[in-house]
Amino acid sequence: MSALPTYFKIASLASQVAYAYRFNVLLQLVGLLLQIFLLRAFWTAIYENRVSVDGVDLATLLTYLTVANLQLWIVFPEGGEILQRRVREGKVALDLARPVSLVGQLISQQVGFTAGLLPLLLAVTPLALVVGVLRPPDTLEAAAAYVVSLVFAYAVIVLIGLLLGMVSFWTMETTGMWAIYRFANLFFSGGLVPLWLFPEPLRTVAGLLPFQTQANIPVSIYIGRLTGVDMLRALLIQCVWIVLLALLVRFVWSKAIRRVVIQGG
């Protein structure tokens, strides 16, 4: 018996929930546009008298930052936050009393939520052209590879979100952890400064972390900085992270499920 119809239905409900919060979402999008605008102002000032830095001209760099921030906003570890909330409220007990897996419920909720946000993001994208700089993908091939890389990026963030969410089974105090995650993800993914401009020890560190899969890899493909063998290597790195994180999620989940202590029982 397949649980797929259930997951589709959960995703469909989650997309309606995203829509129910549309005004909040639109406000967030205003913040996002502001962030893109500030990054543009900042980097334009830095570039002032130079044609290119490290072989990248200003328009390409700004495209990188605009695309990176748009997708960092939509690719968000919603599933982990949901899990954390459900554990805190004790509602995870109800989720566990369902005939389908909890991890499956969380993933479908996250996918549905993202799907619900997507139309709102696309509606705002033309404005990103005004406040930031957004050029089309480098080549048709780059566009296709970008989409693949974006799907991988999404898989990575879903898994990271689940791992962070499962921490709630050990401790209820996860606010600090989420704050560190948000900052690390914004910075080490390349959302503020492209990774190729990082000074040396930092660049190596960024290369060892999973966050580069979130913005740097897909967006570098988009602007044509990663092509050919380098591009394939980058996609492979994303796949390796997916496999590693999936194994880790499996392992941690098997420990978590034995540890379940329902709050307030």
Place this chain on the structure above:
Amino acid sequence: MPSIIRVDGLVKEFRTAKRAPGLAGGLRTLFTRTQRVVRAVDGVSFEVAEGELIGYLGRNGAGKSTTVKLLTGILHPTDGHVEVAGLVPWKAREKNALNIGVVFGQRSQLWWDLPLIESFDLIAVMYRIDRERYRKNLDQFTELLDLGPFINTPVRQLSLGQRMRGDLAAALLYEPRILYLDEPTVGLDVVAKERIRTFIGESNRANGTTVVLTTHDMKDVERLCPRVILIEEGRVLFDGPVAALVARYAPTRVLVLELADGAATPDLPGTELVRREGARVWLRFDPAQMPVARLIADAYARYLVTDLAIEEPDLEQVVRQIFEERVEVSPKASRSI
């Protein structure tokens, strides 16, 4: 009737970090791992026959909710054996879930931001109810629980009573064989409580749904449960019919007399004066020693009686009395859960 739930020697221990009070204590907790083991369920055994409706009673922290969570497979036990409809719940949690409905009074399973009907639609898909049966059950519940006026309203806008009706419908839409109700009437007004009780009783009677009900409201028990299991500090204190519980723990009755001569102190054999208010007196007696009919005859023979009544102990009182006595005799009663 064969047993649908078998619980044998069930034990659940929780480990909690021991925390000394104050800031210093909080800091110390960060570095030391002094753990305290709490036995929330301590060797519980019972069986429930298919179609039974039992009350599972106990004080806060007595281990009621923990037992329910073990039966649903959400918690893994420390020791003991459980079988629910032939399955070991925590080993086959998702399969077991198809057989059971769960309502936690304090926590809703409904989708908070969406109209009530959306949660029902999801359940129809999740439990693979065919369209026709879904339609039929939904119509029936809409009528019994009067869901019509708010079925298209987002759950967050519902009153507690409406939400609870929605939760009950959600738990029964797929006709589970067993229904676990954890304080389903908590916080509801009298009318809402009565409606919920009627619905639970009807589901048990008409569909043969086995119901395990935990509650603090003895009116729920009096209305619904032929049998109760009383637990205290994780152990079964009593398991049997409500009448037997009352007979065992509250064997005495009270005769209330109002005498024409308000100043007289009635002296009837086999009774003990417990209270006096003007011309009205309360006399306790044991009907096993002194039959009611004889006592009444005695009273009329000796005094000029203007009013007479026999007070039955109510369940609330009996249960309170049991727990109060436990506090006095049990050396472990101060143990926190």
